[in-house]
Amino acid sequence: xxxxxxxxxxxxxxxxxxxxxxxxxxxxxxxxxxxxxxxxxxxxxxxxxxxxxxxxxxxxxxxxxxxxxxxxxxxxxxxxxxxxxxxxxxxxxxxxxxxxxxxxxxxxxxxxxxxxxxxxxxxxxxxxxxxxxxxxxxxxxxxxxxxxxxxxxxxxxxxxxxxxxxxxxxxxxxxxxxxxxxxxxxxxxxxxxxxxxxxxxxx
Amino acid sequence: xxxxxxxxxxxxxxxxxxxxxxxxxxxxxxxxxxxxxxxxxxxxxxxxxxxxxxxxxxxxxxxxxxxxxxxxxxxxxxxxxxxxxxxxxxxxxxxxxxxxxxxxxxxxxxxxxxxxxxxxxxxxxxxxxxxxxxxxxxxxxxxxxxxxxxxxxxxxxxxxxxxxxxxxxxxxxxxxxxxxxxxxxxxxxxxxxxxxxxxxxxx
Numbered sequence: 001x002x003x004x005x006x007x008x009x010x011x012x013x014x015x016x017x018x019x020x021x022x023x024x025x026x027x028x029x030x031x032x033x034x035x036x037x038x039x040x041x042x043x044x045x046x047x048x049x050x051x052x053x054x055x056x057x058x059x060x061x062x063x064x065x066x067x068x069x070x071x072x073x074x075x076x077x078x079x080x081x082x083x084x085x086x087x088x089x090x091x092x093x094x095x096x097x098x099x100x101x102x103x104x105x106x107x108x109x110x111x112x113x114x115x116x117x118x119x120x121x122x123x124x125x126x127x128x129x130x131x132x133x134x135x136x137x138x139x140x141x142x143x144x145x146x147x148x149x150x151x152x153x154x155x156x157x158x159x160x161x162x163x164x165x166x167x168x169x170x171x172x173x174x175x176x177x178x179x180x181x182x183x184x185x186x187x188x189x190x191x192x193x194x195x196x197x198x199x200x201x202x203x
Numbered sequence: 204x205x206x207x208x209x210x211x212x213x214x215x216x217x218x219x220x221x222x223x224x225x226x227x228x229x230x231x232x233x234x235x236x237x238x239x240x241x242x243x244x245x246x247x248x249x250x251x252x253x254x255x256x257x258x259x260x261x262x263x264x265x266x267x268x269x270x271x272x273x274x275x276x277x278x279x280x281x282x283x284x285x286x287x288x289x290x291x292x293x294x295x296x297x298x299x300x301x302x303x304x305x306x307x308x309x310x311x312x313x314x315x316x317x318x319x320x321x322x323x324x325x326x327x328x329x330x331x332x333x334x335x336x337x338x339x340x341x342x343x344x345x346x347x348x349x350x351x352x353x354x355x356x357x358x359x360x361x362x363x364x365x366x367x368x369x370x371x372x373x374x375x376x377x378x379x380x381x382x383x384x385x386x387x388x389x390x391x392x393x394x395x396x397x398x399x400x401x402x403x404x405x406x
Contacts, residue, residue: 188369
């Protein structure tokens with residue numbers, strides 16, 4: 001298939017859904033997809049390498065990157081900053097590689113603003129599918145517990161609305177196959193291809 | 204994955220691109236996808252079965268179906284009419300099956316109007332990919348031949364613009380894998396799923 005640029009695939013979802021496990025399994029399945037490397041202000045640990053595990057930055061340098069719009073998203077955890085450098089992602093994409101970014105929901109929503117042409121996949125906990133059963137289930141749950149579960153589910157669904165795809169993580173292998181299919185399909189989208197064909201026949 | 208309804212997948216493209224071959228190979232790969240059965244006014248041939256090869260209709264009955272909007276598309280070839288009954292497609296889809304319709308470009312554009320929620324795949328001849336090379340190629344082609352090739356390519360690209368996906372038929376197995384990926388991905392699209400999740404948490 002013709003292609004000019006790769007895709008940025010943003011894999012996100014509620015904490016505990018298994019983003020890391022799915023991403024790791026995808027990495028074993030498919031050598032074509034590249035993985036985004038984050039910038040951080042924390043010190044390198046034993047055995048970590050610049051540009052492989054992280055790009056290591058001083059706090060001043062990180063602040064400058066924020067101000068100059070060089071990060072697709074960032075967050076602070078305790079004393080350190082973590083973020084996704086736009087330059088690395090764009091370099092990979094322009095070389096024709098699909099890049100995956102595994103990230104928390106709040107970060108994904110930032111990326112949606114800074115890189116709207118990305119492909120946003122919401123990894124879904126399998127149990128929401130059983131939500132109705134669980135909630136209505138044995139009829140022994142307290143009203144408060146039921147309300148609480150409904151609120152969590154509603155929040156998840158409100159966030160899902162910002163994404164392009166919903167992938168249920170019922171089994172890691174199934175989730176990986178769905179993500180691979182989404183990447184293949186997105187690379188066949190007419191909107192991403194037609195300008196290449198139009199250029200081809202331009203006089 | 205949750206699903207309520209199947210998809211209508213419309214596989215089309217220029218004549219000679221290999222729609223039938225790709226569809227046949229897809230049929231061997233995947234037993235989940237159903238195939239649309241056409242209506243026709245031509246007489247059944249030896250060994251053909253009602254509802255398997257075609258739905259056999261009188262000309263009066265076919266005209267009535269056209270007038271009552273019961274066909275997603277139709278065309279006349281010589282003395283006979285051929286068309287796609289909406290009822291059969293909708294029955295399969297409501298039972299949760301994905302249905303594929305392999306069809307000429309003019310028919311696909313009719314379906315686009317009568318069933319816009321379908322997934323429209325343009326099967327691309329592999330040689331357009333080599334178009335620039337062929338056109339600019341050895342520099343020995345006549346001006347007329349080059350113009351003719353450019354016009355064919357432009358017409359193909361104008362039609363492609365009406366579709367959702369472009370799949371290059373460089374190898375049948377590759378084309379089949381891309382189509383299977385598109386079907387999987389479309390079934391993960393948030394727009395097709397979110398109302399199911401919203402219903403789940405409705406009180």
